[in-house]
Every structure is written in structure tokens, then in C-alpha cells.
Amino acid sequence: MKLNKNRKLLLILIVGILCFYGFKNYAEKVKDKNSIATSISSIFFDFNTFELKVDSNLNLSDFKVVNKNSGTTIFAEGKNRKGIDNDYGHRLFELYYKDQKLYEFGHFSTNNWYTFDYTLNLNKINNRIEPDLKIMRGENESYNDFFYKKFEYNESGKLYRISYLTLGKEIYNVKEISE
Template sequence: MKLNKNRKLLLILIVGILCFYGFKNYAEKVKDEHSIATSISSKLYDFNTFELTVDSNLNLSDFKVVNQNSGTTIFAYGKSRKGIDNDYGHRLFELYYKDQKLYEFGHFSTNNWYTFDYNLNLNKVKNRIEPDLKIMRGKNESYNDFFYKRFEYNENGKLDRISFLTLGKEVYNVKEINE
């Protein structure tokens, strides 16, 4: 009797695991379509990706990226990690170089089932690190309310000013820090 009960439990466990992975494979194929499967899978799985590349003058392991919405580190020690939830609204990120915040950047996601592939390329131009973020979602791009916020420090490492930049990196607002 006990052997039969253990077999049933094992069978239920195996079927459950197979269903979970089968649903994940199906959900990945329809991840950007509005359906019940996508609504459920966007809460269960993290299909968003984040890649960081740097030019030859920079060391990839000196950078860290934090998802501001959840507080999760999504890039550290030269490797990408999971941690970008599918949420409706602003998706905000912080870029750190040697533990000093350089940039905040983000965009507005118009649907909570959309997944994005974030590709951040960093170049050193005139002693300043310049980001170039590409946001891809299948065949479409999403730059709704896109922004960069640059943190500038003085020689002593103290925050001097914050510049707000457009997608094209034009400065549209500056906040001087006077402390």
C-alpha cells in the first residue's frame, strides 16, 4: 500500500515538472503577445535580458547595474543576472563604475507582458564614460519616455551635479549640488 502511494506521488511530481517546463517553453514562444499564458508566465519567469559591453579602454568587471524597481543587481563581476520583472510603468536602472553611480537610465513599458532585451554599450570618450542603450523587443523598439541621468563628481569624489539627458544625449536639465 505504501509503495503504491510513493509511486503515485512520484508520478505526480514528474508530471508536474514536465508541465512546468512545457509551459515555460510555450510561454517563451508567445512572450510578447497578449494572452492568458503570457500574463501568467510574465509573473513566473524572467524572459528579459541585459547585456553589457565595453570598449577596450574599460574593464567589464568594474561595472555593476542595478534594477531600481526591485533593487536586484542584474549585472556584476562581468556577468549578467536575471532580475527584471515584467511591470507596467517605468523600468529604471542604475549604472555603477567602481562603486560610484555614474548614470540612471530607464524607459516606460506600456504593457506588463512585454519583455525586452537591453544592450548597454559603454565607451570612454574624453575621460568620460558614455552609455549607449539599445532596447529591443522582438521586431519593435521601445523608447517611450526614455532618459539618461548623469552623475558628475568633483576631484574629491563628491557629487557636483546631475545632468538629465535625452535619448540623443542632449542635456535638457542640470541640477547643481551645493552642499
């Protein structure tokens, strides 16, 4: 009698696991479509990806990227991590170089079920690190409300200016920080 109960529990567990993985695979196939499966799966699964690429003059392990919406570190110690939720609204990220915030960047997502593949390319130009963010996939590939915010420091490491940049890196506002 007890053996039958254990078999039933094991069978329920196996069926549950198979249903979970089956739903996850199906949800990944329809992840950018407006459906009930997508709405539910966007709560439980993180299908967004983030990749950081640097030129040969930079060391990948010197960088850290934080998802500002959740506070989750999505890139550190040279490795990508999960942690980009599917939220409606601004998706904001912070780029740190040797524990000093260099940039804040982001865009606006018009639906909470849209997923994105982010690639952040960093190049060292004239002794400055220049970012270039590409959003590779998703229904909302336009750069709606896209921006960069650049943090500039003096020789002693004190923040003295925040520059607000467009997608094309044109400055549209500067905030000077007084000492």
C-alpha cells in the same frame, strides 16, 4: 500497498515537472502576445535579458548595474544576472563604476507582459564613460519617455551636478548640488 502510494506520488511529481517545463517553453514562444499564458508567465518567469559591453579601454568587472525598480543587481563582477520584472510603467536602471553611480537610465513599458533584450554599450570618450542603451526586442521598441541621468563628481569624489539627458544625449535640465 505502500509501494503503490510511492509510485503515485512519484508519477504526480514527474507529471507536475513536465507540465511546468512545458508551460515555460510555450510561454517563452508567446511572451510578447496578449494572452492568458503570457499574463501568468510574466509573474513567474524572467524572460528579459541584459547585456553589458565595454570598449577595450574599460574593465568589465568594474561595472555594476542595478534594477532600480526592484533593487536587484542585474550585472556585477563581469556577469549578467536575472532580475528584470515585467512591470507596467518606468523601467529604471543604475550604472555604477567602481561603486560610484555614473548614470541612471530607463524607459516606459506600456504593458506588463512585454519583454526586452537590453544591451548597454559603454565607451570611454575624452576620459568620460558614455553609455548607449539599445532595446533589441519587444512589442514596445520605441523609446517612449526614454532618458539618461548623468551624475558628475568633483576631484574629491563629491557629487556636484546631475544632468538630465535625452536619448540623443542632449541636455534638457541640470541640477547643481550645493555643498
